[in-house]
Amino acid sequence: MANNSKKRWLILLPLLGILVLLVLVKLKSAPKQVADGAVAPTVTVGVAKARMLQQSIVGYGRAQAKQIWRAVSEVEGRVIYKHPDLEVGALLKADTVLLKIDPADYELKLAQAKYDLSSAQARADMIEFNQQKMMQSLRLESERLDILRQELKRKTELLKKGSVSQSVVDQQQSQVFSQQQKVLELKTSVDLIPSDLAVVQASVLAQQARVKEAQLKLSKTIITLPQDSRITQVNIELQQVATLRATLLEARHLGVVKVNAQFNHSHARALLSQVWQNQQNKAQGFPDVRTLPLQATLSYYTGVVETEAKQADSIIHWPAKVTRITQGGEAHSNSLQMTLETTNQWLNFDPIKQPPLLEDMFAEVKVASPSNAYLSVPLSALRDTQVFVVEHGVLRKKPVEVLFTTEQYAAIDSQLAGTVQVGEQVLLSDILPTLDGMQVRVVETFP
Numbered sequence: 001m002a003n004n005s006k007k008r009w010l011i012l013l014p015l016l017g018i019l020v021l022l023v024l025v026k027l028k029s030a031p032k033q034v035a036d037g038a039v040a041p042t043v044t045v046g047v048a049k050a051r052m053l054q055q056s057i058v059g060y061g062r063a064q065a066k067q068i069w070r071a072v073s074e075v076e077g078r079v080i081y082k083h084p085d086l087e088v089g090a091l092l093k094a095d096t097v098l099l100k101i102d103p104a105d106y107e108l109k110l111a112q113a114k115y116d117l118s119s120a121q122a123r124a125d126m127i128e129f130n131q132q133k134m135m136q137s138l139r140l141e142s143e144r145l146d147i148l149r150q151e152l153k154r155k156t157e158l159l160k161k162g163s164v165s166q167s168v169v170d171q172q173q174s175q176v177f178s179q180q181q182k183v184l185e186l187k188t189s190v191d192l193i194p195s196d197l198a199v200v201q202a203s204v205l206a207q208q209a210r211v212k213e214a215q216l217k218l219s220k221t222i223i224t225l226p227q228d229s230r231i232t233q234v235n236i237e238l239q240q241v242a243t244l245r246a247t248l249l250e251a252r253h254l255g256v257v258k259v260n261a262q263f264n265h266s267h268a269r270a271l272l273s274q275v276w277q278n279q280q281n282k283a284q285g286f287p288d289v290r291t292l293p294l295q296a297t298l299s300y301y302t303g304v305v306e307t308e309a310k311q312a313d314s315i316i317h318w319p320a321k322v323t324r325i326t327q328g329g330e331a332h333s334n335s336l337q338m339t340l341e342t343t344n345q346w347l348n349f350d351p352i353k354q355p356p357l358l359e360d361m362f363a364e365v366k367v368a369s370p371s372n373a374y375l376s377v378p379l380s381a382l383r384d385t386q387v388f389v390v391e392h393g394v395l396r397k398k399p400v401e402v403l404f405t406t407e408q409y410a411a412i413d414s415q416l417a418g419t420v421q422v423g424e425q426v427l428l429s430d431i432l433p434t435l436d437g438m439q440v441r442v443v444e445t446f447p
Contacts, residue, residue: 042443043429045390046378048420053376053411054295055271055404056368059338061261063298063361065252066341069229073242074220077101082238086231091254091346094227098249101221101242110214117207124200131193138186145179152176228254228346232359257357258341259298259320261365268336268367270404272325275369289325289338296320296340298357299364318342318357322367340365374403374411378446381426382410388427388434389420390442395427397436 081100085092092098152172158164233250236242275292298318324339344356357363381387382402388395398420401413412419420426427434428446 040439040441041431043440044444045425045442046381046428046446048377048424048426049422050373051376052371053374053406054368054371057263057267057271059261059263059365061259063257063259063357066256066258067253069251071223071248073246073248075217076244078241079236079238088231090231092225096225098225099223103218103221106218110218113210113214117211120203120207124204127197127200134190138190141183145183148176148179254346256341256343258339259363260337260339262335262337265334265336289322293370294322295368296322297366300361375414376409376411377426379410380428390425393439395438
């Protein structure tokens with residue numbers, strides 16, 4: 001009996017467990033519905049609005065003097081004077097006499113040229129005097145010929161009346177012929193004087209040119225600095241002989257320094273086109289980059305300077321002006337070269353805080369457009385050529401065309417169809433996946 005009772009319980013216990021499980025399933029309440037907002041990701045957004053932005057590009061180049069002057073010898077001779085400060089690196093003012101070449105040979109040539117000029121001028125004066133004298137003689141002889149002709153006419157009338165003989169008339173006729181011959185010779189001589197005078201006057205002009213040439217060469221024996229400059233090369237010493245067309249020294253103008261800087265071609269082109277479009281009064285004729293309102297700065301990093309708080313880079317800045325645009329420095333490179341100029345202040349300059357820009361300094365060049373209002377969004381909102389706008393907690397994808405970027409913002413084309421509008425919230429957070437129509441919850445908004 002005991003064994004049969006145990007067997008029944010072994011059969012009933014599993015059945016009772018199944019029955020209890022079915023009762024629990026029936027009595028269990030349905031799962032609670034959780035609102036979609038509870039699982040929506042939290043995001044940070046920014047605001048699309050008009051901001052005053054500057055478009056800028058950065059390039060690099062080496063400084064060099066705009067004007068380089070080389071003293072090339074135009075005469076030959078021994079150097080008899082050299083300025084005591086004429087050494088490489090010296091700063092000298094304009095009109096400083098640097099070198100003197102022995103002028104003895106050129107003074108002699110000048111004296112000879114002046115003598116030849118005086119001789120030619122004397123010949124010209126003599127011919128002019130003779131011309132006046134011969135013209136006066138011609139006038140007197142012509143008057144005497146008129147008198148003889150009148151006398152011949154009178155005697156011819158007397159011959160007709162029988163008052164004089166034929167021999168008297170013939171004698172008078174002979175005198176007329178002789179006087180005519182004399183007048184003809186004088187007239188021929190007077191007519192030849194202008195050609196003789198022209199030859200002599202040409203000789204005078206030639207001698208005057210020789211005198212000027214000799215004076216010019218004599219002046220070339222003194223070499224003077226044309227402008228305030230820094231001496232960079234000296235190739236002659238005192239008592240040495242300067243040969244013709246030899247470079248005696250080289251100097252670089254202290255005032256204007258230029259930098260030929262290389263920029264990314266596409267970035268530079270975008271900046272220039274944007275500034276040109278915004279310029280109201282466009283220059284007539286060929287485009288001139290000097291008329292564009294570009295702001296340029298040259299920067300030179302002198303090294304790391306330790307301060308009480310931290311280490312910082314020591315940077316010196318110079319204002320500059322964009323003057324020219326040329327092609328890239330290397331063939332087939334994606335670069336655009338701009339020439340910028342700045343003026344050094346050498347008088348009373350501060351050698352520590354504001355030293356002059358020197359030759360071969362490697363400078364960073366920043367060129368910027370004027371500040372203008374652009375529709376813009378924070379940089380982190382960009383997803384290639386689109387952004388996500390948060391509208392009532394839902395992401396909406398919109399296209400954008402970036403005009404340029406700054407350190408924080410991207411200026412976008414407000415005329416693009418379907419683009420972001422002023423005041424809309426744009427997604428800044430990185431969420432994966434980011435889908436159009438996705439629900440989000442905004443927890444922070446940046447202006």
